[in-house]
Amino acid sequence: MRSSTTSARRMSRLDLFIRRMTAQRAAIEHAVEVIRDMPGSILEVGLGKGRTFDHLRLCCPDRRIWVFDRHVAAHRDAIPDRETLFLGEFAETVPAAYEKLGQTAALVHADFGSDDPRTTRELALWLGPWLARFTVSNGLVLSDQPLEAEGLEPVALPPGVEPGSYFAYRRRVAP
Template sequence: MRTRLDDFISRISAQRDILNSIAERRPELPDGPILEIGLGNGRTYSHLRARFPDLRIIAFDHENGAHGSCRPDDADVVLGDIQETCMSYNGAAAAVAHADIGTGYPEKDAIIRQWLPSRIVAVLARGGFAVSGLELRHPELEEIPPPPSVEKGRYFLYRRR
């Protein structure tokens, strides 16, 4: 029987493998920062920081709650509800936006899926990559197959048209 632990491991390794695949495509990235949409404990922030040491990473969350070993400067954290802060963001358009804000509750995630795609498009440069734990349906976003190691439907990769 598949467990929540199995799902967690699958999600976490999908994040790592997709972020690594974007790092390998570095020459294709447009100029711009990386946006970490949902900072949480800072695990993926830490991975992004290691893979893209020369790029600014701006994190969005209700609070700067990352682990002390990988806590972004407060100047690089946009506090508040992502549904609003992405719309009021007036920084440079992003080379990469990673959104890990799924809840695991289908009815809650269905609501997030309604507003998240437009928020991603609002902050992402043309040619930029969007990575998300929730499917993003938007005409500006072209889905790209993730690395073969990623379980189907587990994590999603897009490029802005």
């Protein structure tokens, strides 16, 4: 019997990719609106091909965007200026960047998931508290992975973004 292409079927790799990209763009554009009047920089944790970095800089031309990755493999039109790039393993660059930047980010966008679920989960556990530290009160953290950290509370994603396809948090105001 031929399988149906329209009724309940698993999501293909293409479906999942489109879902992730759609969620990413909607979450970023929504977050940019929320922080519109909030001073602060942006952190892009995971440059990759530079797609979301490029989108962020188009949406926020007046904000400083600090970028993290172990290497530069972005499209040549989406390579950050060297002085805004923390190049190396997050384990080294994230604590070093905190020494330099402190709690100054209005928005953190973290996209670091890989094909290795265990490494991704461990990285998410480690990164969550660091990302919270960088974020100003009421600032936002977006991530492709669920995060857990003191001071971060989940917030709703914009309409149309399927739950579980992206994750958004607000930095609680310090008591």
